[in-house]
């Protein structure tokens with residue numbers, strides 16, 4: 001804590017500091033220019049309607065409960081739960097004599113898009129309590145850990161993100177490299193593994209700070225550039241290798257596990273192009289958390305994307321974003337993927353994030369120069385797109401890790417009911433909600449299938465999970481449907497007549513959010 005001569009409450013983010021500068025007549029004091037890490041914030045009780053002197057308010061014996069209850073207003077939008085329930089609030093310490101409180105908020109990732117907002121919200125909320133004069137919130141993140149690997153080098157890698165494409169030359173490596181540096185700019189520790197043994201591009205695209213590959217016993221220490229760890233066959237072996245498929249995946253597996261990655265929030269895996277056996281084996285072996293698919297408009301893009309999604313699906317890896325690279329000239333922005341495609345990707349495959357990257361000289365020049373584009377042009381509009389992609393990846397990985405549990409789904413023939421996590425759903429309703437291209441007009445979203453087209457006797461003949469996110473159903477009318485779990489949940493809640501509980505929870509959440517906004 002830092003003691004303050006006045007009781008002016010200030011948050012010390014650069015943005016608010018500059019606001020303070022503008023608003024003040026006198027020059028800003030050094031005291032107000034403390035860095036973010038020393039961010040004890042003091043209460044002037046301007047949030048309190050009564051504006052009581054805090055000294056006169058006794059400290060309640062259950063102060064901890066009050067603090068936690070207050071902090072429940074901060075909701076993690078990715079996980080749709082409050083930070084107390086999620087167990088993020090830790091190490092609470094309260095000094096009664098100075099009425100100062102401190103605590104940590106441990107997020108799922110240091111790259112969390114809301115970390116600054118959460119900090120400010122926590123400070124505001126806690127300072128709204130009349131028995132607290134000063135607060136110190138430290139934002140931290142869970143240490144990355146990989147419990148599903150037996151390789152020591154990978155044991156502290158939190159998430160592996162595969163960047164994949166159906167064909168070569170579409171910008172997969174460019175996307176991998178820039179995604180990695182964009183993730184780093186959000187605060188994460190990152191590595192890149194170039195798994196393309198036939199034509200490694202990492203050595204051309206990223207020139208390491210020091211290009212000597214060091215062996216530590218039987219392990220290899222990765223190279224680095226601006227703190228991002230790098231490994232590619234190309235750093236060890238000049239040129240590309242001539243190998244057959246099974247050798248490639250075995251070698252890559254070994255190579256990846258002898259690399260001492262250390263503690264990494266995200267490891268970007270630049271996959272070899274294609275969706276064949278090598279890619280499938282790699283995807284199975286390397287314990288991939290999520291995938292990003294890169295395509296170009298010239299390459300029959302939509303069919304390619306679907307092929308890529310299907311490959312990852314077979315091994316339960318969710319595709320979280322699609323990058324349509326070299327999609328337009330900067331001077332002539334045209335939309336390649338229409339809204340219909342976007343809707344299909346979202347409704348059929350649960351992919352919510354699509355980015356179109358223009359073809360620019362600078363991206364090409366940086367690709368050849370050894371300095372990643374995002375490092376060389378951090379303020380460009382294209383770097384902003386890469387950061388948006390990185391933010392989506394961060395958010396989807398958090399969701400995938402926290403909500404990886406698949407719902408329990410059964411068909412109870414006796415009552416002709418589908419049970420989705422104990423919620424009943426009529427087969428006619430689910431069949432009627434099919435969003436495939438035969439049931440919904442792709443371009444307009446208009447429902448082609450009418451409720452009257454669905455026979456009353458319809459029933460599922462076979463139901464199975466697709467990836468971690470969707471249910472695939474073979475219907476008795478011969479139709480095959482795919483429903484993201486998200487869609488089924490909202491269908492159940494739409495159909496439920498007495499949704500009071502959910503509504504109450506939502507109302508409560510809304511009330512807390514409103515309270516925050518008022519503060």
Ligand SMILES: Nc1ncnc2c1ncn2[C@@H]1O[C@H](COP(=O)(O)OP(=O)(O)OP(=O)(O)O)[C@@H](O)[C@H]1O
Pocket residue numbers: 165167168169170171172173174175196199201272273325326357358359360361363364365367368
């Ligand atoms: N948005 C872009 N604008 C301009 N040039 C680009 C863009 N994206 C990629 N490139 C250039 O296109 C070429 C191919 O890109 P890249 O090597 O990333 O593709 P790839 O899909 O990884 O290819 P391969 O699978 O053959 O390794 C490179 O010269 C790269 O600099």
